[in-house]
Amino acid sequence: MNPMIRSAAATLAVMASLHAVPALADSPPKPVPAPKTEVPKTLPVKPVTKPEPAKPVTPALPTPIIKKPVLNTSDFDAEMKALEKQTRDEAQDREQKAIEKSMQASRATANQAIRDKYQSLINQRVVPKWNRPLSARNGMVTTLRISVLPGGEVANVVTIKSSGDSAFDASAEEAVRRSSPLPVPDDVAVFNQYFRVITFKFNPEDL
Amino acid sequence: MPRLFIASLIALFTSFAAPAHAELVIEITRGADDAIPVAIVPFGGLAVEGADNTAEIIRADLERSGRFKPMAFDKLPVRPTSGGDMLYNEWKGTNANYVVVGSVRSTADKRYEIRYELFSVDRQTRLLGEKITVAADKWRDGAHHISDKIFEKIIGVKGAFSTRILYVNQYAQSGKLRYRLELSDADGQRPLSILDSSEPILSPTWSPDGQKVAYVSFENKRPAVYTQTIATRERKKIASFSGLNGAPSWSPDGRRMALTLSRDGNPEIYVMDMASQELTRMTNHFSIDTEARWAPDGQSLVFTSDRSGNAQIYRLNVADKSVKRLTFEGNFNARADISPDGRYIAFVHREKGQQFQIAVQDLQNNVMTVITQTPLDESPSFAPNGISLVYATRKGKYGELGIASVDGRFQARLPARLGEVREPAWSPFLK
Numbered sequence: 001m002n003p004m005i006r007s008a009a010a011t012l013a014v015m016a017s018l019h020a021v022p023a024l025a026d027s028p029p030k031p032v033p034a035p036k037t038e039v040p041k042t043l044p045v046k047p048v049t050k051p052e053p054a055k056p057v058t059p060a061l062p063t064p065i066i067k068k069p070v071l072n073t074s075d076f077d078a079e080m081k082a083l084e085k086q087t088r089d090e091a092q093d094r095e096q097k098a099i100e101k102s103m104q105a106s107r108a109t110a111n112q113a114i115r116d117k118y119q120s121l122i123n124q125r126v127v128p129k130w131n132r133p134l135s136a137r138n139g140m141v142t143t144l145r146i147s148v149l150p151g152g153e154v155a156n157v158v159t160i161k162s163s164g165d166s167a168f169d170a171s172a173e174e175a176v177r178r179s180s181p182l183p184v185p186d187d188v189a190v191f192n193q194y195f196r197v198i199t200f201k202f203n204p205e206d207l
Numbered sequence: 208m209p210r211l212f213i214a215s216l217i218a219l220f221t222s223f224a225a226p227a228h229a230e231l232v233i234e235i236t237r238g239a240d241d242a243i244p245v246a247i248v249p250f251g252g253l254a255v256e257g258a259d260n261t262a263e264i265i266r267a268d269l270e271r272s273g274r275f276k277p278m279a280f281d282k283l284p285v286r287p288t289s290g291g292d293m294l295y296n297e298w299k300g301t302n303a304n305y306v307v308v309g310s311v312r313s314t315a316d317k318r319y320e321i322r323y324e325l326f327s328v329d330r331q332t333r334l335l336g337e338k339i340t341v342a343a344d345k346w347r348d349g350a351h352h353i354s355d356k357i358f359e360k361i362i363g364v365k366g367a368f369s370t371r372i373l374y375v376n377q378y379a380q381s382g383k384l385r386y387r388l389e390l391s392d393a394d395g396q397r398p399l400s401i402l403d404s405s406e407p408i409l410s411p412t413w414s415p416d417g418q419k420v421a422y423v424s425f426e427n428k429r430p431a432v433y434t435q436t437i438a439t440r441e442r443k444k445i446a447s448f449s450g451l452n453g454a455p456s457w458s459p460d461g462r463r464m465a466l467t468l469s470r471d472g473n474p475e476i477y478v479m480d481m482a483s484q485e486l487t488r489m490t491n492h493f494s495i496d497t498e499a500r501w502a503p504d505g506q507s508l509v510f511t512s513d514r515s516g517n518a519q520i521y522r523l524n525v526a527d528k529s530v531k532r533l534t535f536e537g538n539f540n541a542r543a544d545i546s547p548d549g550r551y552i553a554f555v556h557r558e559k560g561q562q563f564q565i566a567v568q569d570l571q572n573n574v575m576t577v578i579t580q581t582p583l584d585e586s587p588s589f590a591p592n593g594i595s596l597v598y599a600t601r602k603g604k605y606g607e608l609g610i611a612s613v614d615g616r617f618q619a620r621l622p623a624r625l626g627e628v629r630e631p632a633w634s635p636f637l638k
Contacts, residue, residue, distance in 0.1 A: 119233055130240075199231065
């Protein structure tokens with residue numbers, strides 16, 4: 001009997017954890033009712049109390065659980081407690097992991113917010129430095145790849161796509177170089193993730 | 208099996224939480240287009256007569272274009288005269304984006320040898336380096352040539368510093384008014400008179416090759432249209448019909464001349480075939496039609512007509528002679544010139560109760576912008592590179608030519624002349 005219960009409970013725990021993963025916030029309540037509902041089913045005593053085997057099985061369930069310990073061994077009781085503890089521990093563990101994960105997620109969100117902020121700051125710094133040649137036309141595109149040092153100094157500029165107009169390309173490169181040092185975040189992790197290499201697309205729309 | 212499923216779920220989650228190191232892309236869709244700070248270092252070498260002003264001429268040229276903001280000479284941190292002395296770090300503290308250095312020396316055959324170099328401070332590269340030799344009396348041309356090269360390299364459009372401006376100067380001599388037709392450099396220097404008359408000279412204009420001019424002269428007490436070759440001063444009378452003979456404009460191919468004639472009654476636009484002198488009447492309206500200018504493609508003319516009740520600018524299709532009104536703002540719009548790319552017209556504009564100012568209209572969207580603030584501005588004429596225009600204005604008893612950028616953000620003055628300066632016409636690019 002015991003091994004059976006154990007293996008059944010273990011399976012349930014796994015199943016519960018399976019459900020728990022995708023729904024981080026819902027995980028704690030689920031494993032708790034799971035063993036309670038199932039455990040009584042394995043007990044043969046149940047039908048004795050209520051001869052009517054029809055539907056009202058579920059409401060009747062709590063009652064047998066309270067009665068049984070008196071009838072049965074404390075062995076089982078201990079087993080149950082151990083199981084419950086284990087389940088609880090696992091749930092706590094999952095909860096902990098979920099919190100860590102959500103912290104990671106919120107950290108990632110925070111980093112993205114920093115990235116977006118500096119992305120817009122860089123844009124604001126470069127726009128007023130861009131003096132376009134008279135040959136510039138809407139639709140021309142020059143793409144530059146910039147390597148940036150911590151602190152924002154522009155270390156290197158490579159034209160990866162030319163507009164075909166050399167004065168236009170030159171004006172884009174000079175705008176970036178003249179904007180050095182670029183505003184970049186102090187946070188080393190964020191800087192390394194997003195700002196070591198930046199792609200600039202110069203693409204006038206207001207001419 | 209479920210473990211694998213979980214693993215893949217976790218993998219999915221992780222990839223959401225920390226996206227791959229996607230490279231940051233910053234898109235720049237606007238610019239400032241301010242005047243570009245540039246340092247022109249006084250040229251070194253032998254201080255030959257006048258030649259030590261080379262840097263000053265270049266500085267003034269670039270400044271007058273409105274596209275550059277040259278540093279004052281006394282603000283220069285160092286004064287290198289050749290690329291060998293150029294240290295980029297010495298310019299980092301200034302706001303100069305570019306540095307021009309050079310030197311002048313006279314050669315054994317009494318010519319000037321001018322060397323110059325252009326550097327980008329930001330890119331730390333030499334963009335131009337050239338040695339030119341000019342006749343001793345042409346050193347200004349050498350300086351304008353350098354301005355042209357610098358302008359084109361940075362601005363992407365051909366410089367118009369080596370061009371000339373044609374205008375009429377009305378002056379007093381022994382209490383009598385006289386008129387002379389003059390040519391000056393685009394900076395107003397070296398004025399040269401090619402005709403001097405006791406009778407009015409009007410509507411001077413250039414041939415498309417820049418070798419000839421055409422104008423109206425009253426020298427025989429009534430108006431006639433002449434052409435004149437600049438180099439030889441040779442003149443030819445091409446129109447002296449009864450009534451008005453006015454407002455000549457050469458077609459872009461140089462073969463035809465648009466004119467205003469009143470030989471058939473009231474002033475109308477005609478086109479004359481220059482080879483056969485044959486006339487084709489282009490307009491037929493009881494009001495005044497005058498001041499025709501060819502569009503650069505030769506397919507249409509813009510002209511002034513008061514057919515609506517007051518002067519407005521119209522476009523005339525040369526092929527089918529159909530007419531379309533272009534200007535609608537203000538109660539006076541006249542004397543239009545078309546930009547070399549055909550996109551803009553510049554004209555004399557007056558709002559009700561206001562004075563005459565120069566306006567530019569973008570023919571793509573018909574937005575009109577008044578670009579001058581002085582009263583009595585007249586006769587706008589586009590530079591051949593289309594970035595600015597010259598117009599006549601007045602200041603007391605002095606006549607002046609003004610230069611304005613097409614967007615009106617920049618204005619400059621050419622040296623004033625005693626008397627009036629009227630009807631400037633900017634030359635095409637000259638060989």
